[in-house]
Amino acid sequence: MPAETPVPAGFPDGFGRGPGETDALLLLRCLLGPTPRSLHALIWTTGSASRALARIRTGGAGSDNDRAFLQDADVGAIRRGLDRAGARFAAPGDPDYAPAFLRLADPPVAVFARGRVLDHGDDRVAVVGSRRPTSTGMEVAADLGRGLAVAGVVTVSGGAVGIDAAAHRGALDAGGVTVAVLGCGIDVSHPASNRALFEQIEASGTLMSEYPPGISAEPFRFPARNRLIAALSRGVVVVEGAAKSGTRITAEHAVDLGLDVFAVPGPVTSPLAETPLGLIRDGATMIRGTADLLEDLGFAGGRSGERGVPRGLSDDERRVLASLVTSMLPSAVARAAGMPVADTLTVLIALEIRGLVRGIGGRFERTFKAAASQPVG
Amino acid sequence: MYGRVIGVTVLGVGGHPVTVEAFVGRGLPSLTVTGLPGAAVQDARDRIRPAVEHAELEWPLRRVVVNLAPGNLRKEGAGLDLPIAVSVLVATRQVPAKAAAGHVFFGEVSLRGEVLPTPGVISVAIAAARRGLRGVIVPAANAVEAAQVDSLAVTGVATIHEVVGFLRGTWRPPEIGTLTTDPVPSGSADLSEVRGQDEARRALEVAAAGGHNLLMVGSPGAGKTMLARRLPTILPDLTREEALEATQLHSVAGLLAGRGLLRERPFRAPHHSVSTAGLLGGGSTVLRPGEASLAHRGVLFLDELTEFRRDAIEALRQPLEDGRIVVTRAGGSVSFPARFTLVAAANPCPCGFWADPQRSCRCRPDQVDRYRQKLSGPLLDRIDLRLTIPRLTKDELLGASAGEPSAIVRDRVIAARDRQQRRYAALGITCNAHLPGPIARREAQLCTDAERLLGRAVDHMALTGRGFDRVIKVARTVADLAGADRVSERHVAEALSYRTAFEQDAGLARAG
Numbered sequence: 001m002p003a004e005t006p007v008p009a010g011f012p013d014g015f016g017r018g019p020g021e022t023d024a025l026l027l028l029r030c031l032l033g034p035t036p037r038s039l040h041a042l043i044w045t046t047g048s049a050s051r052a053l054a055r056i057r058t059g060g061a062g063s064d065n066d067r068a069f070l071q072d073a074d075v076g077a078i079r080r081g082l083d084r085a086g087a088r089f090a091a092p093g094d095p096d097y098a099p100a101f102l103r104l105a106d107p108p109v110a111v112f113a114r115g116r117v118l119d120h121g122d123d124r125v126a127v128v129g130s131r132r133p134t135s136t137g138m139e140v141a142a143d144l145g146r147g148l149a150v151a152g153v154v155t156v157s158g159g160a161v162g163i164d165a166a167a168h169r170g171a172l173d174a175g176g177v178t179v180a181v182l183g184c185g186i187d188v189s190h191p192a193s194n195r196a197l198f199e200q201i202e203a204s205g206t207l208m209s210e211y212p213p214g215i216s217a218e219p220f221r222f223p224a225r226n227r228l229i230a231a232l233s234r235g236v237v238v239v240e241g242a243a244k245s246g247t248r249i250t251a252e253h254a255v256d257l258g259l260d261v262f263a264v265p266g267p268v269t270s271p272l273a274e275t276p277l278g279l280i281r282d283g284a285t286m287i288r289g290t291a292d293l294l295e296d297l298g299f300a301g302g303r304s305g306e307r308g309v310p311r312g313l314s315d316d317e318r319r320v321l322a323s324l325v326t327s328m329l330p331s332a333v334a335r336a337a338g339m340p341v342a343d344t345l346t347v348l349i350a351l352e353i354r355g356l357v358r359g360i361g362g363r364f365e366r367t368f369k370a371a372a373s374q375p376v377g
Numbered sequence: 378m379y380g381r382v383i384g385v386t387v388l389g390v391g392g393h394p395v396t397v398e399a400f401v402g403r404g405l406p407s408l409t410v411t412g413l414p415g416a417a418v419q420d421a422r423d424r425i426r427p428a429v430e431h432a433e434l435e436w437p438l439r440r441v442v443v444n445l446a447p448g449n450l451r452k453e454g455a456g457l458d459l460p461i462a463v464s465v466l467v468a469t470r471q472v473p474a475k476a477a478a479g480h481v482f483f484g485e486v487s488l489r490g491e492v493l494p495t496p497g498v499i500s501v502a503i504a505a506a507r508r509g510l511r512g513v514i515v516p517a518a519n520a521v522e523a524a525q526v527d528s529l530a531v532t533g534v535a536t537i538h539e540v541v542g543f544l545r546g547t548w549r550p551p552e553i554g555t556l557t558t559d560p561v562p563s564g565s566a567d568l569s570e571v572r573g574q575d576e577a578r579r580a581l582e583v584a585a586a587g588g589h590n591l592l593m594v595g596s597p598g599a600g601k602t603m604l605a606r607r608l609p610t611i612l613p614d615l616t617r618e619e620a621l622e623a624t625q626l627h628s629v630a631g632l633l634a635g636r637g638l639l640r641e642r643p644f645r646a647p648h649h650s651v652s653t654a655g656l657l658g659g660g661s662t663v664l665r666p667g668e669a670s671l672a673h674r675g676v677l678f679l680d681e682l683t684e685f686r687r688d689a690i691e692a693l694r695q696p697l698e699d700g701r702i703v704v705t706r707a708g709g710s711v712s713f714p715a716r717f718t719l720v721a722a723a724n725p726c727p728c729g730f731w732a733d734p735q736r737s738c739r740c741r742p743d744q745v746d747r748y749r750q751k752l753s754g755p756l757l758d759r760i761d762l763r764l765t766i767p768r769l770t771k772d773e774l775l776g777a778s779a780g781e782p783s784a785i786v787r788d789r790v791i792a793a794r795d796r797q798q799r800r801y802a803a804l805g806i807t808c809n810a811h812l813p814g815p816i817a818r819r820e821a822q823l824c825t826d827a828e829r830l831l832g833r834a835v836d837h838m839a840l841t842g843r844g845f846d847r848v849i850k851v852a853r854t855v856a857d858l859a860g861a862d863r864v865s866e867r868h869v870a871e872a873l874s875y876r877t878a879f880e881q882d883a884g885l886a887r888a889g
Contacts, residue, residue: 132741327734329773330576353838
């Protein structure tokens with residue numbers, strides 16, 4: 001239902017304050033029918049959460065499913081469930097509700113959070129990308145997470161597999177704080193393979209979700225989740241993403257909010273480079289890695305988060321590394337380096353053990369670590 | 378009236394001599410067979426009378442009792458048709474008892490009195506020779522097969538008429554062809570036909586030299602099947618002993634098709650829909666060898682490993698460990714030899730294009746994880762060499778040099794196998810693949826730099842204890858191919874390069 005007049009930003013004064021209002025808001029937030037946009041409009045038409053709820057109960061808004069839900073809804077039970085999950089409910093004005101959410105055209109009426117209470121003094125940067133990245137993408141994302149953590153910046157991402165998980169892990173690895181905005185209920189561990197990661201994030205950082213408890217993750221929820229990732233951050237870094245991906249949507253939200261957008265380029269032939277390359281062409285800042293990002297964010301002498309970049313390569317190792325320009329078969333590397341295959345293989349394995357090259361799909365390629373250390377002439 | 382001849386029943390892969398007695402006595406015309414006859418032997422009762430009459434011989438219109446001794450042994454197969462017929466002919470004095478004695482008779486007969494090709498003839502010949510009998514009378518189509526056994530007079534017969542003529546001395550069998558072995562088929566596969574894939578060709582050589590089982594992971598069209606088919610061409614030639622074993626299994630399965638001794642190492646590639654019985658041997662009445670036994674002394678190739686039935690794959694562990702398969706059924710159990718090199722192939726992910734440089738993979742991460750879990754498991758522990766076969770780009774194919782022909786590679790393999798046999802003579806094993814882990818560490822003779830590299834690999838490549846033993850065994854084979862007494866750093870490095878993308882991934886996860 002499109003509003004006649006433009007809906008003002010934010011929420012009316014005193015929205016969600018007071019016991020009756022908070023309960024009404026919690027019930028509103030547990031409805032699956034209304035979109036954040038329509039809820040936002042409804043709040044402005046009715047003036048408060050309890051009146052908006054009454055409107056839905058009487059059939060003036062919302063769906064039959066919503067009314068069926070409200071019939072047996074028990075605020076006390078919902079609150080107990082949240083307590084059991086260690087989750088908090090946050091209305092606008094609460095510490096866990098980032099003021100920046102109110103700048104969105106469709107701000108969440110409330111959010112759920114677990115772990116550390118959101119600190120509004122934090123400097124936050126989002127690192128987002130594909131759920132099916134390349135190994136290089138994973139390494140770059142982890143390095144960004146580490147570098148941001150070392151610089152004292154909180155890494156924000158979506159808790160998904162792939163780039164998201166790598167960025168969270170990198171931040172945790174360097175002892176930093178990270179925020180994951182989930183596309184499912186705050187008490188749901190999805191994907192299951194990230195369960196341990198979520199536990200680690202909760203211990204030092206924050207898990208956040210707009211969705212009612214118990215809601216499973218569905219891909220159609222991820223775009224909406226992405227607007228919160230952008231809103232929480234001062235800038236968004238895109239590592240890898242296909243042409244029409246959620247990654248692209250996050251970057252568009254960032255542009256709408258007037259944030260800095262950074263993109264890590266990839267080969268023009270790679271489908272996963274389409275979003276970053278497109279963003280760069282549209283004016284996003286190209287970064288080659290953590291050092292560039294930190295410099296652009298204003299951290300003087302920004303360094304890669306990578307620790308212990310190896311030095312002192314032998315002549316053969318230098319030669320092989322220099323010959324390894326793309327993903328190459330060992331025999332091709334040997335030809336390029338002008339060395340016997342057996343010797344080349346020995347050097348490649350030594351380099352792999354040092355983490356400078358990686359064998360994948362029968363070929364060898366340089367790792368991000370090798371590119372970051374750049375000892376090669 | 379009484380007659381007695383010797384036949385053979387083939388159980389599993391072994392022949393067991395059976396004394397066939399016939400007694401023709403008073404009573405209504407009938408034929409009774411006693412002495413644990415199986416279903417196929419019972420069938421003979423109705424087949425033999427028309428067959429004999431068709432040969433213009435007389436069937437006694439009296440009560441005929443045939444007894445098969447020893448009575449505690451189950452008799453299977455249609456190969457007893459001929460001895461039963463001849464025993465009745467001896468009993469009715471239509472052929473001289475003296476001529477029939479000392480021969481072993483074997484063969485299925487048709488209603489028209491023909492002696493049909495029958496599976497298991499070489500097992501019959503071996504059993505006869507072991508019993509010290511002077512001659513065997515077998516179907517003409519299988520005569521070449523029986524002739525492979527030394528010190529045996531083989532007579533191939535096509536009809537009952539010929540059998541009778543031979544025993545009466547009125548018919549002489551044609552000379553059995555000097556075709557004692559198959560000619561090597563011209564245009565058979567050769568390693569030189571594989572373009573590019575230097576790494577995979579080398580891995581095949583290592584597998585052949587050390588007797589290692591091999592897993593190839595690669596996208597469709599990368600050439601996994603083509604490579605696997607060429608493994609037999611670089612294995613050492615079958616010894617006479619090995620050839621006899623393999624021929625026996627093929628004979629019992631009825632797959633010899635009139636050939637004599639198998640000369641090339643078998644290559645069996647069962648489809649992934651194969652049943653456990655089909656893979657390992659079995660059957661309800663006659664126990665037949667399965668694909669694993671038909672691959673005895675050769676290569677068993679399982680393409681699309683993940684598609685095979687889980688229970689069939691699990692059951693392969695027995696032959697991989699013991700070199701034989703014991704099949705037990707209600708009627709008893711038989712043991713089939715099955716010592717083969719296992720070559721398995723699989724796609725890297727459900728869609729097949731994971732980490733492919735030219736096509737992007739369409740699988741979700743959890744699908745890839747589940748697929749990989751399917752690939753792991755107990756069978757994988759018995760595969761020393763795991764290899765990623767990349768699909769080559771056009772440039773890589775065009776830049777590829779012509780490969781070495783199989784014959785040259787085979788010479789290196791033979792030299793490496795000789796070294797192993799000499800070294801392990803006291804241990805009772807023949808190749809590195811069969812080394813138990815602790816002994817492998819001792820026998821490998823690692824140089825200090827090799828040990829250092831292995832130590833770093835354990836730290837940085839997520840090498841497990843089993844993975845560690847596998848690397849040592851493979852490195853030992855690489856050193857044997859190089860003619861080196863001690864395993865050096867470069868041998869270990871090559872062994873470390875034989876890991877699938879999965880294992881490399883695991884290492885990455887741990888390091889990252």
